[in-house]
Amino acid sequence: MKKSILLLLLSVLLTNFSLQAQTDSNVSDAEKFGNLMCDCINTLMDDMHPEIKRMMRNIEALGSEEAQKRFTTYIEEHPEESEEIMSDAKILQNFDQSIADIDVCVELEKFTKKDSFKENEAELEKEVADFLENKSKCVYAYIFYSIGAKNN
Numbered sequence: 001m002k003k004s005i006l007l008l009l010l011s012v013l014l015t016n017f018s019l020q021a022q023t024d025s026n027v028s029d030a031e032k033f034g035n036l037m038c039d040c041i042n043t044l045m046d047d048m049h050p051e052i053k054r055m056m057r058n059i060e061a062l063g064s065e066e067a068q069k070r071f072t073t074y075i076e077e078h079p080e081e082s083e084e085i086m087s088d089a090k091i092l093q094n095f096d097q098s099i100a101d102i103d104v105c106v107e108l109e110k111f112t113k114k115d116s117f118k119e120n121e122a123e124l125e126k127e128v129a130d131f132l133e134n135k136s137k138c139v140y141a142y143i144f145y146s147i148g149a150k151n152n
């Protein structure tokens with residue numbers, strides 16, 4: 001009797017440790033993905049014209065239509081900046097091509113191909129969104145993530 005109780009207890013403990021290890025792995029994957037995504041998007045956005053950055057924040061805060069109106073108004077009122085702004089806008093339009101040359105973005109792409117990431121992708125989605133939303137350095141990554149989530 002004691003032996004069966006001991007085996008049952010041991011079984012429960014091993015199951016709990018196994019579940020905890022899976023949860024820790026998911027959290028690590030969510031944090032790793034979140035940090036890579038932040039670094040990738042921040043690298044892309046660092047040299048962007050301030051009005052491009054404002055437009056991205058406005059998309060999140062005001063919606064795409066209002067952000068586009070304000071962006072257009074700014075360009076009309078500041079024609080001397082329009083060439084630089086439109087050059088940066090092209091970089092965003094060619095997003096996949098633009099990030100392909102950024103090392104941390106390449107690392108992010110490789111990370112998403114890992115088996116552990118693929119196996120838990122659906123579970124990680126909420127954790128990644130929470131991570132991005134709550135990290136001040138991830139403002140733009142969260143905006144891009146939100147736009148992507150709305151489009152899917």
